Amino acid sequence: MTDKVLDNVESRLGDGVVRDERGGYSGYLVPAARLANVARTARDELGYDYLSSVTGVDYLPEGKLEVVYQLYPTAGGAGLVLKAQLPREAPVVPSLVPLFPGAELQEREVWDLLGIRFEGHPDLRRVLLWEGFAGHPLRKDWTEAYFEEDAKPFKSRWPEGKIHRIEDKVPFRHNVAYPPDFTPDGWVPEGDAALYAGLGQVTGGGNGGDPALNTDEIIVNLGPQHPSTHGVFRVVVRLDGETVVDLKPVMGYLHRNHEKIAERNTFLMNMPFTDRLDYFSSMGNNFGYALAVEKLMGIQPPERAEYLRVMMAELTRIQNHLSAIGFLLNDLGAFFTPVMYAFEERELILDIFEATSGSRMMCNYFRFGGLERDLPDGVLPKIRELVYERLPRKVDELDRYLTENEIVRARCIGVGVLTRERAIALSAAGPVLRASGVPYDVRRAEPYSIYDRFDFDVAVRPHGDVYDRYLIRFDEIRQSLRILDQVLKQLPEGEIQTGKPQYQARVPAGEAYGRVENPKGELGYYVISTGKPTPWRYHVRAPSFINLTTLAEMSRGYKLADVVVSLGSIDIVLGEVDR
Amino acid sequence: MYGLGMLKGLGVTLKHFVVTYLEDLRWIGKRYDSPESLAVRQGSQARGAFTVQYPEVKLPVPEEFRFTPILLYEEGPNGERKDRCTSCGICAKVCPPQCIWIVRTTDPATGRPVPEPAEFYIDVDICMNCGLCAEFCPFDAIKMDHNYEMATWDRLSDKERLLKPLSYYAAIRPNNYAREEAARAEKEAAKAARQA
DSSP, X not given: OOHHHHHHHHHHHOTTOEEOOSTTOOSEEOOGGGHHHHHHHHHHTSOOOEEEEEEEEEETXXXXXXXXXXXXXXXXXXXXXXXXXXXXXXXXXXXXXXXXXXXXXXXXXXXXXXXXXXETOTTOOOSSSOTTOOSOTTSTXXXXXXXXXXXXXXXXXXXXXXXXXXXXXXXXXXXXXXXXXOOSTTOOOHHHXXXXXXXXXXXXXXXXXXXXXXXXXXXXXXXXXOGGGTSSOEEEEEEETTEEEEEEEEOOTTOOOHHHHHHHSOTTTHHHHHHTTSTTOHHHHXXXXXXXXXXXXXXXXXXXXXXXXXXXXXXXXXXXXXXXXXXXXXXXXXOSHHHHHHHHHHHHHHHHHHHHHSOSSOOOOEETXXXXXXXXXXXXXXXXXXXXXXXXXHHHHHHHHHTTOHHHHHHHTTSSOOOHHHHHHTTOOTHHHHTTTOOOOHXXXXXXXXXXXXXXXXXXXXXXXHHHHXXXXXXXXXXXXXHHHHHHHHOOOSOSBSSOOXXXXXXXXXXXXXXXXXXXXXXXXXXXXXXXXXXXXXXXXXXXXXXTTHHHHHHTTSBHHHHHHHHHHHOOOHHHHHO | OTTHHHHHXXXXXXXXXXXXXXXXXXXXXXXXXOHHHHHHHTSTTOOSOOOOOTTTSXXXXXXXXXXXXXXXXXXXXXXXXXXXXXXXXXXXXXOTTOOEEEEEEEOTTTOOEEEEEEEEEEETTTOXXXXXXXXXXXXXXXXXXXXXXXXXXXXXXXXXXXXXXXXXXXXXXXXXHHHHHHHHHHHHHHHHHHXX
């Protein structure tokens, strides 16, 4: 964007908004009191109608907390970054949920992990941690029970070589700290009471519209150990008969504070940790993180590495969507036959990942400025066979097997409808957004790597129901095969790494937001470096997590059994939701 | 006609079912454990049932497959062992979950460090199989193993358990071994030329 356009943006945003002039930073600093107004202007007048990410940063040395908003226009193009700086003692900022309902879960996460209060948020409770958790872990002065040093590598490993097991040092029961006025023995899950109360505030139709029936609405817990919740995940549903009045997702059972771990790690150490986010598409996770750090370092991978990256990312998309289709059929009651058919092709793709990177799922294949290794001998012919011969045939077969099935159609068509406007407002991403008629794909909207060179269509479907979310995955697989065809034809010879591979990446100070179109939606990494070997802040914009905001919208007014189908059609992975 | 879609779908499963038995006939007697049938059945020509009967049948792993780290030693002509590890600590420094502990050796007479580890521990419990240690080891001393069946009573591996002969490595990763040995030989030759 030219300076002139930026100046224009600045003047349009109004008083008190200044450009972020810190070295390596971009975006605008907004006074907290004016945040809602500025966001409204950005949305209504400047076209930044999609709130991609909300996160916070703790600048402990300056005594400040900062909330960072990434906004994008759904028409495509570069984003707008808004930041509000708050005092660390009393960090309060107006909630953007009234403007962008998609901020709901994200603001709760920022409150949970950083203790920033969002005034006007309808339901500001902890989301990933429980009420018995002391403190806000992403604050820089918070230390974990197994704390050893601020940053890895730990001296006890080398040169000291003092072998110990951490659980012997901090035994069970000593590794938990509670808030001051909290006793676990007498604990009644107040969170649940608040949760149910929160659901109760919603006025449904009531008693099926017939007061003479005198029925009560009931609350049902789906999960956390329910086979259709795709992992340890809970949905609290308020029902009127069999009809869903409202629901709330409850998550965090797999929470490990990925971001805190990452802030102790060096930049390179985070690469294998990103594999564990969305463990179905580790290549895509690697991609996003590598892009963010490369932006900071100002390096580019060589041509061949770019092509191999795109190849791996598209193979990942194919196998992820195949499993997504299979698991959706599981949720519909076609138990495990379709998913096993889909897994055959997935296995063959994973064989390629295993031969190339050494692991089927935890690939850890990308490096800053390149890749771990070139394709070993014999892998390329296998990829060709798959892309040109097997996959097109097998995808068509799966299509023939399921798409026209009358039960699938009856269960999916017109169910779980998410309208175009609500999909944008709720910050839905990926196939969920595109199945609601929004042709937004990061690969096209703001091309990264070499996606601007390939000829492909952004898959889009108009109805926003479960059936469209099912069909769009077939569309995307076919587009991925088109991209792979071009990659295989153009793949150049040459180096796969810029410079010498280094285990201590030198990352200049600054911030970067790297985003990729992962199979499940827009995956973003917000990384801040202070020039040290470890990142100061590392945030993951997890598509599965934010897509869950749409679940209530999809389910209201439909039957209980449709909740399961809607959840299946969002395609979540709990490793990424809970982080 | 209502139900046609379902019938079509059932046709796909029926075909899958029949083909499974046709494949059985095609590979009669060697379907389940011969390498040549596995290569076809687990490749892009696979038809019918795709599964194998683990642990009776084990799929071969590719050369780059990585599981947990091992330490390599060179065997002398009289069977003496020479550790390749110099306890430089790069693996311990690059390890993301910090599961490597190295105790360095010091010369008892002079008190100066000797380039050889006195002890080398890997907590396999914590290891995340990422392979960064092997990737950045400058002495080709730590490598990723292929063995994925490693039930033990104690998951803390000491040097004794980690050490494997170079010949073992050459057997599991022949291409990597050949490439690395060539590079080492070249380096040695360059060093010798410089000294001469």
